[in-house]
Amino acid sequence: MQKRKLGNSGLEVSALGFGCMGLNFLEGKGLDKKDAVSLLHSAVDRGITFFDTAEAYGPFTNEELVGEGLQPYRKDVVIATKFGCRDGSPVIGLDSRPETIRAVTEASLKRLKTDYIDLLYQHRVDPNVPIEDVAGTVKDLIQEGKVKYFGLSEASAKTIRKAHAVQPVSALQSEYSLFWREPEDEIIPLLEELEIGFVPFSPLGKGFLTGVINKKLEDADRRNVIPRFTEENIKANLVLVDALSEIAQQKNITTGQLALAWLLAQKPWIVPIPGTTKLHRLEENIASTEVILTEDELAKIDKTVKGITLVGDRYPEFLEKQIDR
Numbered sequence: 075m076q077k078r079k080l081g082n083s084g085l086e087v088s089a090l091g092f093g094c095m096g097l098n099f100l101e102g103k104g105l106d107k108k109d110a111v112s113l114l115h116s117a118v119d120r121g122i123t124f125f126d127t128a129e130a131y132g133p134f135t136n137e138e139l140v141g142e143g144l145q146p147y148r149k150d151v152v153i154a155t156k157f158g159c160r161d162g163s164p165v166i167g168l169d170s171r172p173e174t175i176r177a178v179t180e181a182s183l184k185r186l187k188t189d190y191i192d193l194l195y196q197h198r199v200d201p202n203v204p205i206e207d208v209a210g211t212v213k214d215l216i217q218e219g220k221v222k223y224f225g226l227s228e229a230s231a232k233t234i235r236k237a238h239a240v241q242p243v244s245a246l247q248s249e250y251s252l253f254w255r256e257p258e259d260e261i262i263p264l265l266e267e268l269e270i271g272f273v274p275f276s277p278l279g280k281g282f283l284t285g286v287i288n289k290k291l292e293d294a295d296r297r298n299v300i301p302r303f304t305e306e307n308i309k310a311n312l313v314l315v316d317a318l319s320e321i322a323q324q325k326n327i328t329t330g331q332l333a334l335a336w337l338l339a340q341k342p343w344i345v346p347i348p349g350t351t352k353l354h355r356l357e358e359n360i361a362s363t364e365v366i367l368t369e370d371e372l373a374k375i376d377k378t379v380k381g382i383t384l385v386g387d388r389y390p391e392f393l394e395k396q397i398d399r
């Protein structure tokens with residue numbers, strides 16, 4: 075698979091990463107350990123070198139799984155993880171105090187079975203801790219060799235600038251897809267200016283953009299707390315998927331591949347991290363890196379999407395409040 079650079083300090087990863095969250099967290103119950111480890115190995119075999127996890131996924135168990143699955147390939151892969159939730163849970167709140175960052179890093183290193191974290195993100199900006207202190211703490215961890223690169227997630231332009239002045243930020247991980255294009259206003263131009271890479275999370279709109287969701291989700295599905303996934307909002311937003319699937323069919327690709335190829339076409343320093351629990355979908359997603367969208371096709375997608383008004387917030391209120399504005 076082709077490689078892409080995140081930031082300007084030498085971090086190079088496969089053009090598509092693997093979002094590990096859903097392997098054993100969210101959306102129902104996930105995979106058992108053996109199957110999850112096997113899927114991680116399949117991802118490496120197929121050229122993926124960039125894996126995304128967080129203390130908060132589980133909490134803790136996702137890092138353990140990723141640590142176990144990637145241990146045989148440790149030197150060949152880039153592992154990204156995140157700190158910043160109180161006791162590992164965004165439901166409890168945020169905590170990016172320097173002493174917590176240090177303690178979480180040590181615990182993550184153990185769970186990931188490694189002596190360095192390639193990319194350490196702050197999961198959410200903590201309004202009670204100056205971002206300069208957060209960046210300074212990660213800078214120290216980098217100097218100690220425990221961390222290689224620094225990242226932020228869902229940070230505002232103002233925060234990114236302040237953090238970057240203390241410790242260069244290699245990547246921003248925020249939601250970005252044909253389902254959520256807000257980063258185009260202010261964030262992407264800033265990342266371009268500062269030469270920071272962009273890692274779009276939920277690049278398939280949490281599965282919605284693939285077209286597999288067309289009715290109320292099962293009761294156990296954790297996406298039920300998201301306003302965009304209420305029964306009536308799913309129904310209303312399907313107009314987007316229908317329009318995209320028509321364009322995808324003309325190109326003989328799947329709607330999910332269109333969504334990923336569109337992201338990859340936006341900037342050469344964008345690396346989406348779709349998640350899946352299924353090998354055939356992993357392969358389908360990987361094949362999107364071979365899709366080339368022409369200028370005409372990109373313009374058509376842009377026009378189509380801009381003509382559609384989506385309904386429902388992307389987060390429930392208590393999580394929306396944690397977004398840095």
Ligand SMILES: NC(=O)c1ccc[n+]([C@@H]2O[C@H](COP(=O)([O-])OP(=O)(O)OC[C@H]3O[C@@H](n4cnc5c(N)ncnc54)[C@H](OP(=O)(O)O)[C@@H]3O)[C@@H](O)[C@H]2O)c1
Pocket residue numbers: 092093094095096101126127197227228247248274275276277278279280281282284286330347348349350351352355356358359
């Ligand atoms: N920084 C943050 O705050 C944050 C927030 C959310 C996510 N993330 C990261 O981003 C990663 C990806 O985000 P996400 O899991 O929210 O959303 P996503 O990657 O947009 O979508 C994942 C969903 O799409 C389905 N799917 C994947 N490939 C498919 C295909 N080819 N056809 C049909 N369905 C497909 C998966 O189901 P199956 O498993 O059934 O295939 C799963 O339900 C996470 O794993 C996590 O690492 C970060």
